[in-house]
Amino acid sequence: MTYTVLDKSSIPEYLNGLPKVVEVLGKGSSLDIEEIGDGNLNYVYKIRRSDSPDRSVVLKQAVPYLRMAGEDWPLSRNRMTYEIRALQAYNELVPEYVPAIYHSDEEMSVLVMKNLDEHTVVRHSMIRGIMFPDIGHDIGTFLADTLFKTSALGMGSIERRHLMDQFTLNDELCKLTEDFIFTFPFMEHDSNYSNPVTDEFARANLRCDTEYKLGILKFKDLFLTKTDALLHADLHTGSLMANSDETYVIDMEFAFFGPFGFDIGKIIANFLMCYTSHYYHSADDSYQSWLLDEAMNIWKRFEARFVELWGAQGESAMLVEGFLTEDELHEYKKRFMLNIFHDSLGFCACSLARRTLGIAGVADIRDIEDTEKRSRLEIINLELSRLLLSKHEEIDTIEQFESTLQDFYKNVNQSTLELEK
């Protein structure tokens, strides 16, 4: 269908022509359409059958400009093409962790999908101290299944190149990440967030530290040139919707083939920044303990599941029968997982700093109005970023990572950085 922008008046007729949507909503009844927006980029509508509101779908459409800024701020609607392709791939790979698709149309830049009405955005819930009992496990499973199954270990070479080919041209959003995650936060740049105390710390401790900056470039290089697997590429706690039973991953418009550690490091960084924010949000450390446990569970489950999938895998682009003995394969797996772990710690370090210094902060911290308290938390992020980047090749196990974090936070507690409520 040729591209037209849908609105409340044209949506009913559009949906009526889509058999799988009609299956969900039924036919003929009037529809209640609510524009909810995801804030910035796209139009998002919740659509319910008026006489039966539990029958509902979500419709998402990209427009060829930045929705929040208006038509004067052009932005290719290609982004929806990649969200559609990634969500289709994920519906094959991990159907239990992503919304079911009822309809997609690259020409129209439209997705119609399951309405996640009984789930909340994890970031907002975590700021409020809500616990999700399975979240670390779910994220770890999502990561293992998506990364393993799209890697050279989990696919044949030729089919893998064809999948990769669907994402190579997600160019604008890749460039956004290159600029706003791996570049601008680490230099003086107009786009950066500004807070004098935090800026001063960054200037004195990060932006003049050669090893730190060359470390950032190492990970920027991997982001630009390593095609390990299909990444979500924007996996933070705002891209998760969950309740006590289920976890869903959404908003995958940044998807492309990139390095293994990127999604893992980024989501763990978001748990750690939430941990830090609870020096402010919580009265005691019970929620922080839970957050740390779940952050560790992400890796533990990821590793166990990745190795499990590998064990069940036949030949792949990387390995054929008879190339390695059992002992050699065992050793290879050990080194392979260690390498992913080290890279994940490095990407975690990048993410901690960019969310602190760059344009896009985390609400967990940036929404705190008291500038002084906010600065203290921001400096914790930066200290942790520096620690992890400098040690990312020395921390070899999740237990060492956990004790490194515990030691780090113990020092935080004992220092002047502890916040009085």
Added chain:
Amino acid sequence: MTYTVLDKSSIPEYLNGLPKVVEVLGKGSSLDIEEIGDGNLNYVYKIRRSDSPDRSVVLKQAVPYLRMAGEDWPLSRNRMTYEIRALQAYNELVPEYVPAIYHSDEEMSVLVMKNLDEHTVVRHSMIRGIMFPDIGHDIGTFLADTLFKTSALGMGSIERRHLMDQFTLNDELCKLTEDFIFTFPFMEHDSNYSNPVTDEFARANLRCDTEYKLGILKFKDLFLTKTDALLHADLHTGSLMANSDETYVIDMEFAFFGPFGFDIGKIIANFLMCYTSHYYHSADDSYQSWLLDEAMNIWKRFEARFVELWGAQGESAMLVEGFLTEDELHEYKKRFMLNIFHDSLGFCACSLARRTLGIAGVADIRDIEDTEKRSRLEIINLELSRLLLSKHEEIDTIEQFESTLQDFYKNVNQSTLELEK
């Protein structure tokens, strides 16, 4: 133009419709058409103006099967699509080192290009002991210009993704490399070359060596998942045509975005195998000395030219103004080049072994009829492969590489491996 297979009777009319070809050949005269073949894959014709034989072109067309095996052996003619795209890219990047294109047609799988009549295939000439005074310098320049200018250091992110997109689906030929360079030679496989003495050495020294095999997998991983730059991806001495003044690179149908070190390591390996073959082909070591000098010149020129291009480069996907200080940039360049060097040594090691054990040998050695002498040379290749793979991260400079090779070959000379003529 819709695909049809050209032959001697249809070529004149086809060429007559192509303005740039008419410019070279003139119009109206009869043409002498000679099928020369490049042996295996494609039809190749030399076409001369009968009344003026110095006016000539080469026409190359792929057929949808393996030419040497006939129509029963299907092979996608896509390979010509990638040869056309790579030759077009190289005509922009390094016009002095590749044949000029007079016409290309992806639909027809046809290339019409400059006839390299005054040049010989370097492999054959080197077996005969011919020296090409500038060859190391020329190859080094070709490598630096093609690799730098298509890397994230030499392009913007978005234009780079669009160039990469032209090569992602060169899937069949990438898979051939994965199988025949990085896999089969290192295991028992029906496709491998067989020579009992050499096989025995491989079995006892390489195929049971865990570190060696995991080393091979490290480089296979890079080949599968690292997109540093546009590679020729089949750069051996049979892909070079030269005379004492000029060097041309041909046959780039394997081109894709891969790791920096692959082309470099492969071409150096071919010089080293030629060196080894001259224990047999030469009466003394004078040609070997020249070969070693030129092999070292490849890297020396590559490094100098790569750094020169970098110095002249403005912003790129990787680096923006103000990110690094001058001192930091200096340090970054040093590490960057060292990393390419280490990887080149690793790929060189892979190439030495696969050309010895795999289906595709080098004529320099494999055409030697005396099995015993051939075996000795093959074992030298394998010893060198093992040495370089185990030391590829310890050899940090071209001078260390040269002295490592000199020591290695000195031992060869002193051992029973020296061949009497």
